[in-house]
Amino acid sequence: MNKKIKEFSFTDLANQLPISTLKPITPIDLYQGGPLDKVRGFVLHSTDYLKGDSIIIGDGIAVSSSIDILTDIAFGTGPKDNLIALGYASWAPNQLEQEIINNTWLVAPSSPEFVFRTKDEEKWQKALDSIGIDVTRLSEFAGRA
Structure with missing residues (x-):
């Protein structure tokens, strides 16, 4: 949610899809959605827009993947x-849930304010702050004490 794709624009994407407009497209950032299938994407968006494939995934946040x-x-x-993202990350069935149980991931609450209006360079720190984590106290080594 905070890594922009610099070498490919929304205009480039629109030109590769059957999207044509009569007016210039306002510049819109594209984001890295994950390392797999980087030619496919999804859109995280506000719930003021809900169409056929839209799925509400949180309070005020939905996801869609159609060309519409x-x-x-x-x-x-x-x-x-x-927030338009290309690519995705994937896990085996129950793998992500097990990784969360094993504390491999830090899980933080989200909101439309955080997802859509927090500056990219501030998202990581704000997510840590929201769960009371001081990054200087994290270890780069895993293990059990």
Whole structure:
């Protein structure tokens, strides 16, 4: 949610898809969604926009993956807030849940304010702050004491 794709723009994406507009497309950042299948993407967005494939995943946050949302964003009729990501991360069944149970991941609450309006360079620290973690006290080594 905080790593922009610098070498590929929303305009580039629109030109590769059957999206054509009569007006120039407002610059929109694209983000790295994960290391797999980087030609496919998804859109995290505000719940003011809900269409056929939209799934509400949190308070005020939904996800969609159809070309319709990209077209609507290009034409300025999409959701108020959005974050377009290319690629995804994948786990085996129950793997992510087990990693969370094993404290491999730090889990922090999210909100539309955090996802859509927090500066990218501040997201990591704000997420840590929200769960009371001081990064200087984290170890780079795993193990059991």
